[in-house]
Amino acid sequence: MKKVLIREAVVYTVLLILLSLLMHPDFFSHAQERLSHMHARENYYHPVIYTFFVYILLLFVRIVIKKVISIVKKMRVN
DSSP: OHHHHHHHHHHHHHHHHHHHHHHOGGGTTSHHHHHHHHHHHTOOSHHHHHHHHHHHHHHHHHHHHHHHHHHHHHHHHO
16 A cells, blocks of 8 residues: 555656646746746645646546456456
8 A cells, every 4th residue: 555655646746747847848947936926926736736637637547548458358368
């Protein structure tokens, strides 16, 4: 159980960083401006919320793929 939680936390964190960089490519060049805009608008949670929705979508896709692979393996055995 601990391995699963760690793996999913890593997936979520990588997804958060990747989406942040894709949505705000200027972060590395103007990080102070980006953080000051976020502080001025008080929108601290929007990256976490967006990442959560994308994570749930990817989780659903991963579950479907796992089920399809399981069904195909069972069909090959019979």
